């Protein structure tokens with residue numbers, strides 16, 4: 001078997017932040033067998049989807065990663081049950097479900113996550129959440145190989161799942177959706193896109209979505225706004241002028257350290273004024289200098 005691999009590959013342009021560097025090996029398996037082959041040929045492999053929630057070090061990463069983008073198959077099982085593989089992109093999934101007349105994925109229309117990333121992060125928006133529709137997840141771990149986890153066993157929570165706590169990778173998932181008129185689904189998707197256009201930076205302005213999770217019964221964006229974060233910037237990274245929980249890399253010249261320093265400024269401002277410690281939504285991949293190690297520890301970025 002021959003799994004596609006790119007060596008010393010600069011992933012900057014693959015990230016939605018347009019920040020990154022060279023990664024030692026980037027594997028693109030197309031099947032579970034190829035996935036398995038990579039896991040057993042490398043000592044330590046990390047798995048990513050579309051890198052839309054990941055800050056990649058400007059100094060790159062010396063190790064190996066899998067990108068699931070070539071595992072992008074999907075099928076409609078009996079009745080209203082779908083199976084989609086880890087690399088299938090959320091917006092395509094939303095379009096597929098609409099064309100088949102099924103509701104539940106309208107929220108995925110406006111952000112670029114892969115199915116695996118969406119499951120790992122338990123992505124949500126516009127009152128819908130990916131775990132709401134999950135029946136079971138086909139998982140992979142080095143010890144167990146391929147196995148199924150039920151929705152309960154996935155331990156979904158707000159922006160969390162078991163995949164963030166254990167070395168369990170998503171291969172695909174089965175969903176149960178509800179039948180609905182395709183025009184109504186389209187209407188909902190149009191409303192979702194209009195909301196995003198009004199409140200969030202588009203992908204044309206490099207960003208990675210919300211930077212911090214919302215604290216319980218509170219809004220990270222509101223707290224950040226109240227400390228004046230919309231005026232904050234560090235190097236090429238700045239807080240978006242229309243929503244304080246987004247960091248943008250407008251001129252594509254921000255480094256990973258700029259982003260971490262800016263996150264620290266945002267985090268410290270909220271902690272000082274309200275005593276609330278914001279928790280990051282964004283993940284980190286790659287080498288770290290001494291300051292980046294310190295910032296990731298304080299900010300609790302994994």
Ligand SMILES: Cc1cc2nc3c(=O)[nH]c(=O)nc-3n(C[C@H](O)[C@H](O)[C@H](O)COP(=O)(O)OP(=O)(O)OC[C@H]3O[C@@H](n4cnc5c(N)ncnc54)[C@H](O)[C@@H]3O)c2cc1C
Pocket residue numbers: 016046047048049050051052053054068086110111112113114115116117118119120121122123124125163168169170171200201202203207208209210283
């Ligand atoms: C413009 C914009 C808008 C956004 N809006 C939203 C929003 O409304 N709601 C929301 O929830 N998110 C939003 N996001 C954030 C992001 O798209 C989601 O977190 C998405 O789920 C990440 O998917 P990904 O494939 O890009 O994950 P990656 O960035 O590739 O990975 C994120 C995490 O998931 C893990 N992971 C990825 N694939 C797998 C797998 N197969 N198995 C196990 N773990 C895996 C990675 O190891 C990493 O820890 C937005 C991002 C952008 C850029």
